[in-house]
Amino acid sequence: MSVNCSATKCVHNDKDGNCYAKLIHVRGELPASVDGIMCHSYAPEGPLEVEFALEFDAPCHQATTSNIQCGARKCKHFENSKCKAGDVQISKLAATCETFQGRT
Numbered sequence: 001m002s003v004n005c006s007a008t009k010c011v012h013n014d015k016d017g018n019c020y021a022k023l024i025h026v027r028g029e030l031p032a033s034v035d036g037i038m039c040h041s042y043a044p045e046g047p048l049e050v051e052f053a054l055e056f057d058a059p060c061h062q063a064t065t066s067n068i069q070c071g072a073r074k075c076k077h078f079e080n081s082k083c084k085a086g087d088v089q090i091s092k093l094a095a096t097c098e099t100f101q102g103r104t
């Protein structure tokens with residue numbers, strides 16, 4: 001049920017791989033590969049932080065997979081815009097969902 005995120009440059013990341021976003025938007029409806037499935041809640045650190053402050057309406061809780069809203073219908077863990085994977089791994093460079101698995 002955990003979200004482990006390597007995108008430590010994201011303002012929602014506690015730099016220890018944990019996400020504190022209230023809602024994690026993962027999108028990529030028709031991906032050619034996992035590279036198309038990204039966390040769109042990624043917000044870079046810096047002056048633009050304020051723009052992304054909407055999701056900081058505290059209290060802050062460590063996000064779990066239940067905080068994910070996903071649009072990747074082709075993923076086998078997708079169910080009604082929710083993620084049913086046990087744990088989710090988000091990548092460091094492009095914040096892609098590495099847990100994506102195509103339906104067979």
Ligand code: SF4
Nearest residue numbers: 005010013019039041
């Ligand atoms: S990239 Fe997404 S999953 Fe990772 S810390 Fe940011 S909002 Fe959370």
Ligand code: SF4
Nearest residue numbers: 070075077078083097
């Ligand atoms: S594992 Fe699948 S359903 Fe879960 S967030 Fe990633 S792409 Fe979406």
